[in-house]
Amino acid sequence: MASALINVPPKAKRGEIIAIKTLISHQMETGFRHSETGVPIPRDIVTHFVASYNGEEIFSAQLFPAIAANPFITFYTIATVSGTIEFKWTGDNGFVATEQAKIIVE
Amino acid sequence: MRNGAFNGSHRSPGRVFCLSLTTTTIIAAFLVTTIPVVTRDIPPDKRKSTYEQMSADTRAMQDEDTANPGMLWVLEGHAAWRAKVGTTGRSCADCHGDAPNAMNGVAARYPAFDSKRGAPVDLETRINICRTEHQQAPALAFESKELLALTAYIGRQSRGMAIESADARLEPFITAGRAIFERRQGQLNLACTHCHDDNWGQKLAGIPVPQGHPTGYPLYRLEWQTLGSLQRRLRNCLIGIRAEIYPYGAPEYVALETFLMWRARGMPMETPGVRP
Numbered sequence: 001m002a003s004a005l006i007n008v009p010p011k012a013k014r015g016e017i018i019a020i021k022t023l024i025s026h027q028m029e030t031g032f033r034h035s036e037t038g039v040p041i042p043r044d045i046v047t048h049f050v051a052s053y054n055g056e057e058i059f060s061a062q063l064f065p066a067i068a069a070n071p072f073i074t075f076y077t078i079a080t081v082s083g084t085i086e087f088k089w090t091g092d093n094g095f096v097a098t099e100q101a102k103i104i105v106e
Numbered sequence: 107m108r109n110g111a112f113n114g115s116h117r118s119p120g121r122v123f124c125l126s127l128t129t130t131t132i133i134a135a136f137l138v139t140t141i142p143v144v145t146r147d148i149p150p151d152k153r154k155s156t157y158e159q160m161s162a163d164t165r166a167m168q169d170e171d172t173a174n175p176g177m178l179w180v181l182e183g184h185a186a187w188r189a190k191v192g193t194t195g196r197s198c199a200d201c202h203g204d205a206p207n208a209m210n211g212v213a214a215r216y217p218a219f220d221s222k223r224g225a226p227v228d229l230e231t232r233i234n235i236c237r238t239e240h241q242q243a244p245a246l247a248f249e250s251k252e253l254l255a256l257t258a259y260i261g262r263q264s265r266g267m268a269i270e271s272a273d274a275r276l277e278p279f280i281t282a283g284r285a286i287f288e289r290r291q292g293q294l295n296l297a298c299t300h301c302h303d304d305n306w307g308q309k310l311a312g313i314p315v316p317q318g319h320p321t322g323y324p325l326y327r328l329e330w331q332t333l334g335s336l337q338r339r340l341r342n343c344l345i346g347i348r349a350e351i352y353p354y355g356a357p358e359y360v361a362l363e364t365f366l367m368w369r370a371r372g373m374p375m376e377t378p379g380v381r382p
Contacts, residue, residue, distance in 0.1 A: 003181050007172035021170075025178040028331075069331035070175045072167075 006087065008101035012079035020051065020059075021074045024089055024097060030065040046091035049073055054083040063091075079105045141280050141368060146303055148317060155373060156316035156381060159307070159338040163329070168380035176258060176326040176378025179251075179333045186252055192243030198256070204205020209263040214375050215270040217279075217364045226279050226364045229257050230335060231355065250356035254333045257324050261377030269321065269375060272286025287357055292331065292349030298362075313382070319370035320363065322379020333378065336363055 007021040024046065031043025043065060051059040059075045086100045157165060167173050187198045187205050202208040215227035220235075227235065233256050234245040246253035271280070289296040301310065302318035309315065323336040330338075337359045341351045352358045 003178055005172045005177055005181070007170070021172050023172060023175060023178065024176075025182075068328070070178060072173060072175070 003073075004087070004089075004097060004099045006099050006101050008085055008103055009079075010102070011104045011106065014079060014081075014105050016079045017076055018079050018103075019074060019076055020085065021072070022049075022087055022099075023070060023072045025070055026089075026091070026095070028063075028065075028067060028069045028071065032065065042092075044092045044095075046089050047053060048090045050088045051075070051077075052079065052086045052088075055086075058085075058092065079103065081105055093100065141277055146299065147306065147369070148303060148306070150372065152372060153317060153319065153370070155319055155321045155376065157322070157376060157379070159314045159316060160380075160382060164380055164382055168322075168376065170247040174326070174378060174380055176324070176333055176334050176380060179258040179324070180262045180378060182251070182255035183257070183262075186256050187259055190239065192241035194240070194242045196241055198236070205259060205263055207366045209260045211264050211270075213257075213261040213377060214267045215273075217276075217360055217367065219273050219275040225357065226276055226360055228336075228360055229260060230337070231258065233260075249335060249338055254324050254335065257335065258333060258378045260376065261275075261324060264375045265377055267375050268372050269367055269370050271364075271371040276364055276368070279361050279364045280368045283361035283363070283368075283374050286362050287365055292347035294347045296347045298343065318366065319373055320366045321370060321373050322376035322381070324377065325379035325381055326379045329382065336366070 003083050004022060004024040006023075007019075009018050012018050013057075027044065029041055029044040030047065031041070033041045035041055045065055046063050049061045049063065049071075061073060061080055063071060064092070075078050082103060082105045083103055084100050087098065089095070089097045157168065160168075167175075169299075171177050178256075184205075190197045190200070199205070213229055216232065218232070219225070219227040220227045230248060230253055233253060237243040238245050246256075290297045298318065301315050305319045306315050320336050323339070324333050326333050327339075337354055340359055340362055344351045
């Protein structure tokens with residue numbers, strides 16, 4: 001079960017720079033490790049993260065095997081209009097997780 | 107593996123240990139219980155959580171709920187608290203009600219004495235007793251995601267509360283825990299006390315030696331990249347001194363946990379903590 005923690009300020013002034021923090025539960029198996037019996041453990045990571053503000057992409061990131069488990073991504077944007085910020089993580093083995101947060105811009 | 111020598115010490119480790127062995131043990135009565143306080147013990151006002159030895163970044167990670175990865179387990183524990191399990195089809199919430207009320211301060215007094223067993227049980231074992239006896243569900247494995255999630259969720263309800271160790275029935279177990287804490291073991295022939303009482307604040311392989319207060323368990327270790335119990339942490343130390351580890355759930359761990367909680371009595375709970 002994927003679970004994520006999102007921190008978006010619920011209210012902001014128009015034109016204000018806001019910090020957005022996201023944390024998702026994922027083991028980020030590198031693909032370089034072997035099990036106790038020597039069998040390679042297949043790679044299982046989040047490969048892509050996208051954030052969109054009212055449908056428009058404002059931030060995206062590619063993730064690689066060296067990134068720690070439970071990736072924590074922080075970025076900044078300018079609060080323009082009230083609406084929804086959507087987050088989407090995609091990864092190996094068809095992993096998809098989405099979350100959203102509402103923001104009121106005054 | 108943390109088996110390097112102490113760095114940055116102006117005294118040789120061997121010398122320190124010799125001194126500590128000859129330390130006289132003046133016994134003083136303690137306010138709440140009659141557990142003797144030994145001169146070697148860190149004075150209550152000198153005790154500090156490992157939190158204070160961490161970098162500002164790691165502290166910030168623990169402080170903010172949306173940055174603290176331990177909160178992912180708390181989130182799962184919230185769901186697990188409500189999940190109906192076992193042949194009785196009952197959830198934790200069905201008996202206990204809402205965790206923020208029912209579990210407020212509970213983790214701060216565990217391991218607690220269980221009269222049926224005549225011994226203390228830690229929070230993990232208590233959850234499993236509840237599952238097997240009241241929910242008729244299989245016990246959860248130590249370090250399994252669900253057990254960690256429930257422990258973290260219950261522990262979270264005590265955050266900021268003072269650790270309590272006032273039950274007189276725990277005394278023999280605290281004494282037993284202290285004996286293990288002070289007993290040399292492993293190929294390095296070290297006792298817990300040599301690092302955590304005598305040399306805290308010094309560096310071991312570049313990392314500050316903590317006093318070893320169990321204030322944040324279960325906690326997220328960046329080294330583990332996951333949440334882990336106090337028993338897992340104790341195994342870490344035993345492996346570090348190249349001693350034989352006890353199996354999960356062993357009475358030795360529970361005695362150590364009981365002693366460590368007594369040693370940290372009065373310190374605030376931080377669950378879920380974050381450590382490097």
